[in-house]
Amino acid sequence: MNRLECLNALHELRDPGTVVVTTMGSASPWSGISNSDLDFPSVGSAMGHAADFAMGLALARPRRKIWVFNGDGSMLMSLGTLVTIAQTPAPNLTVFVLENGTFEVTGNQPIPGAGFISFVRIARGAGIESVHDLDSVSAVKDRLPALLRYPGPHFVRIPIEAGNEPAPILDCSLRIPAYRLRKTLEEPRAGEARSESGIL
């Protein structure tokens, strides 16, 4: 699947209130598609920790959908996170693994297990119940809305073509998007209760 077609499809399906955490090969392309205060680029940060950062967000904000676009190399760097997610499940969390079999931003070196690893089986084995394999743009468009109606956490593996995405670079301190997102999340959304704890 073409990466941009995949990300565009996800962009069309995204609820405007959904927080999207990106990293590595998805960060720069997504910033060209989306311009939301609810986007968080996990860039310049610790590789492999976008999914667990998103898990923290999801636990803190149970009434918001939290999506994370993880890479396969990034997922491998913290596979235990899948078990951690299953142990303390956040129903509003969806972990997408965009799998291209390479460490793309460092020059497309094959990831360990490229060609035989099954993230779907690993996620199921970790204890995540809602695990899906969407292998085409049409599958993303047709199946994702229905499966996200059920409580998560969800794990969605999407195969994409290897590309030549350079390492993303943030043009400011990571503190800036972190504090901006915290402030955005504190603001009430139109038509929504002012407090996510239920206190109006």
Place this chain on the structure above:
Amino acid sequence: MSSRIFAIDTCEGNMRVFVSFEDLHLHQAVKQSVNVLVREFTGDESRSRERSERIVAVLIDLGITHVVGVPDNVTRLIFETLTADPRVAVVPVCREGEAWAIASGLWVGGCSPVVIIQNTGFLESGDALRGTATDMGIPLLVLMDYRGFKTLGKTDGREDSVARLFEPTMRAWEMPYEFLDEGNERAVLKGVFRNAVETQRPAAVILT
């Protein structure tokens, strides 16, 4: 004698096993077969539990919402006390690096987490700390057990290398810290938490 607790530290792998005095015969058998050091565990369970309860009381006063981390022999009682308290959510992780990222996400989401790990986990998770809590400027209270503290300075080969490397690494990674002593839990925890908030960075309380 029956309430005394012993620890077995193997030379390989640093495995620790705590057993009652009645099982001392097992100690001796293990000692003969795998050449381990048997030493009496200092402090008793009830004293440690009281201390853990004091720590948890302060954490709740500070408005802590989540505890993220990996328990060890010292902090397990804190985790047990917290798990039984409905005011705080305990988030166990597989590896310490996850704790920094999850705690950072919790704080960005508006919560007030604390991370509790052992110093070995601190050494393991340096880049995760740097790339999340430190670079994001998260005012994060951290509790760390100082494994090997009592071995510091030993010249007979029994100095725990993690103890030797721990504080120099804390300083190198710009993590401020203070030691927690018996009876000063409230002052130290509050002071370090205030420091974390004012400086917008993680700050640690060390348990020995």
